[in-house]
Amino acid sequence: MSKSDLMLQHPLAKYLRQERMPHIWCEGCGNGILLNSFFNALDELKLDLDKVVVVSGIGCIGRAAGYINVDSFHTTHGRAIAFATGVKLANPDLKVVVISGDGDLFAIGGNHFIHAARRNIDITVICANNFNYGMTGGQYGPTTPLDAWTTTTPYGNVEHPFNLVHLAAASGAVYVARWTTLQARRLRNSMMKALQKEGFSFIEVISPCPEIYDRYNKLGTAVEVMKWFKLVSQVQHASDPAKAEITKNQIIIGEFVDIEKPSYGKLLREMTSKVQEKLKREKAK
Amino acid sequence: MKANVLFAAFAPQYVLSLLFSPWKRNVRKVAKVEKTNRAILTGTHFMSGDLACAEGALAAGCRFFGGYPITPATEIAERMARRLPEIGGIYIQMEDEIGSIAAVIGASYAGKKAMTATSGPGFSLMQENIGLAVMTEAPLVIVNIMRGGPSTGQPTMPGQQDVMQARWGSHGDYEIIALAPSSVQEMFDLTIGCFNFSETYRVPVILLADEIIGHMWERVKIPPPEDITLVSRKKPKVPPNEYRPFQPNENLVPPMACFGEGYRFHATGLTHNERGEPKTVSIEEQTKLVKRLCDKIRKNAEEIIKVEEVMLEDAEVAVIAYGITSRAALSAVRKARKQGIKAGLLRLVTIWPFPEKLVAKIAKQVKAIIVPEMNYGQLVREVERAAKTTPVFLLSKLGEEPHRPLEIVEVIRSILK
Numbered sequence: 091m092s093k094s095d096l097m098l099q100h101p102l103a104k105y106l107r108q109e110r111m112p113h114i115w116c117e118g119c120g121n122g123i124l125l126n127s128f129f130n131a132l133d134e135l136k137l138d139l140d141k142v143v144v145v146s147g148i149g150c151i152g153r154a155a156g157y158i159n160v161d162s163f164h165t166t167h168g169r170a171i172a173f174a175t176g177v178k179l180a181n182p183d184l185k186v187v188v189i190s191g192d193g194d195l196f197a198i199g200g201n202h203f204i205h206a207a208r209r210n211i212d213i214t215v216i217c218a219n220n221f222n223y224g225m226t227g228g229q230y231g232p233t234t235p236l237d238a239w240t241t242t243t244p245y246g247n248v249e250h251p252f253n254l255v256h257l258a259a260a261s262g263a264v265y266v267a268r269w270t271t272l273q274a275r276r277l278r279n280s281m282m283k284a285l286q287k288e289g290f291s292f293i294e295v296i297s298p299c300p301e302i303y304d305r306y307n308k309l310g311t312a313v314e315v316m317k318w319f320k321l322v323s324q325v326q327h328a329s330d331p332a333k334a335e336i337t338k339n340q341i342i343i344g345e346f347v348d349i350e351k352p353s354y355g356k357l358l359r360e361m362t363s364k365v366q367e368k369l370k371r372e373k374a375k
Numbered sequence: 376m377k378a379n380v381l382f383a384a385f386a387p388q389y390v391l392s393l394l395f396s397p398w399k400r401n402v403r404k405v406a407k408v409e410k411t412n413r414a415i416l417t418g419t420h421f422m423s424g425d426l427a428c429a430e431g432a433l434a435a436g437c438r439f440f441g442g443y444p445i446t447p448a449t450e451i452a453e454r455m456a457r458r459l460p461e462i463g464g465i466y467i468q469m470e471d472e473i474g475s476i477a478a479v480i481g482a483s484y485a486g487k488k489a490m491t492a493t494s495g496p497g498f499s500l501m502q503e504n505i506g507l508a509v510m511t512e513a514p515l516v517i518v519n520i521m522r523g524g525p526s527t528g529q530p531t532m533p534g535q536q537d538v539m540q541a542r543w544g545s546h547g548d549y550e551i552i553a554l555a556p557s558s559v560q561e562m563f564d565l566t567i568g569c570f571n572f573s574e575t576y577r578v579p580v581i582l583l584a585d586e587i588i589g590h591m592w593e594r595v596k597i598p599p600p601e602d603i604t605l606v607s608r609k610k611p612k613v614p615p616n617e618y619r620p621f622q623p624n625e626n627l628v629p630p631m632a633c634f635g636e637g638y639r640f641h642a643t644g645l646t647h648n649e650r651g652e653p654k655t656v657s658i659e660e661q662t663k664l665v666k667r668l669c670d671k672i673r674k675n676a677e678e679i680i681k682v683e684e685v686m687l688e689d690a691e692v693a694v695i696a697y698g699i700t701s702r703a704a705l706s707a708v709r710k711a712r713k714q715g716i717k718a719g720l721l722r723l724v725t726i727w728p729f730p731e732k733l734v735a736k737i738a739k740q741v742k743a744i745i746v747p748e749m750n751y752g753q754l755v756r757e758v759e760r761a762a763k764t765t766p767v768f769l770l771s772k773l774g775e776e777p778h779r780p781l782e783i784v785e786v787i788r789s790i791l792k
Contacts, residue, residue, distance in 0.1 A: 164643035172474035176481025205470040
């Protein structure tokens, strides 16, 4: 049986743009697991795929939008959330998902992230966090741990990293979770929850980068990095995101925030209908 | 300053008809709109250029505005924030101009006619995503009410310093459409024109106005809906499995499906083939795509270029002007004629694509061309390029005052001596 026949038989094949395979990702990269969990979440929820839009920015995971068999857009660097904001507001019937990386979402695109979370735009943001800029060959970024070696921190990183779940929670996200690619099923469940949530939901996915970041920092092969995830991951649901900083010895995972708050779209629609009703009343007078 | 603005306000009107003949192509009349149409405020109004621009957008069917406050374009955002909810549209004030244009591209892909409005600093911030809109062929309108630059410059003062940025501001090879209104009526008319061009050619279109036109108050006639010609993007006629999102029709423009319509297509800022698949190392695909993106403007330039020719038939000297400057130029040409000087005016309504064939033709006829601009020489370079050996004189103004007609007359006289 040929490789493409095997692919066609896969129960999730319909979610993948198969003509785009092979993908550009390295062996052992966590992006495949992230995508698989996302496909599983779509499958479990039985969403109408004609009404799902995936938006990504630039970077390794930025190519995800092109691999998913829904309406998709590969924006400029950092602008995926701003673009997604326009899509969601212009057509509230769409389920809009941003899948992008830590550098795209939190360095060049950080402003859009905090403001979309503050407004509570009804979108889901999934961040593949591999601690570096992989596409350009391994430079440090906003989540690179202190002391880490990258091509632009040849003497060790002296910048403090963002704690993404803390940032998301402080910015106003209604759902905030963190998983590693080891917890694929929990990640799927979390994605299902995020997709159904009204408002701004955020999932951080700690992802191996075996060819670049992990190799530079002698973290071992992809399997060894997964073993490290297993060793240091601690599920602490509803724990304080401020205390969830990632260290060599501890990655706190789980759902940090799960609250209800009216979304921007809902408030906007309410305001709009009030304005229109007032106009009608004035006209009737 | 005040005297000049007053002068401008009373300058003879040369309001263009909304129904430019080129724009009648491939258009459909708006279906009968109920009489309680709040989107199109039919009637005669006294309003500023910024307000007329907002009303033009609403009349054109714009239902999404993403913006960020900036002098002297803020009034457009304010008007849109007030008016859009009345007709079920969306106003969002983004965190910056980069976010504004990104959201506008998103809204366009989700099927709305969408717009943003800004001035120099914000226009600079938008440049990268103007390239994205060009590359992904997103129909949208960007209004730039030009002020004095560089940098923060003179926020409340007029300028025409973004002419070249409008043309070349984003990286890579591309062509752009930019229209320059010279009256408040044209702020209304040309905003509709911008939307029609954007929908016809699937391109971002720039309304390049200046602070005086933006802030000046004049009479504006808003026609009844049935007299307003509107264009909407062509939709694909093939089933989703046969749809190629970037396969052009005979006009070099691909029909556009929108998100949620079942076509499940991909769009990217990377070089792509007709299916929208990235082709990052193919010379053929890069050549094919870039040429088509440019050619859909170049080969349709005759349809896009709109100018006004005044007393050029027998002119010995031509003034080429646009925006607020063209009003002083018109007055200057009339004054010169009264003095027996054969002067004529070419007013550019379309700045980009530049009407180089027409300018070349005029250059062959006249002894000299004068280009008054509120910058240190931008469009004059295009004029020089087209005029070849005919002498071209720049009449530059920087700062608060637009040109005075008599200044232009003086230059005309001195050249002819």
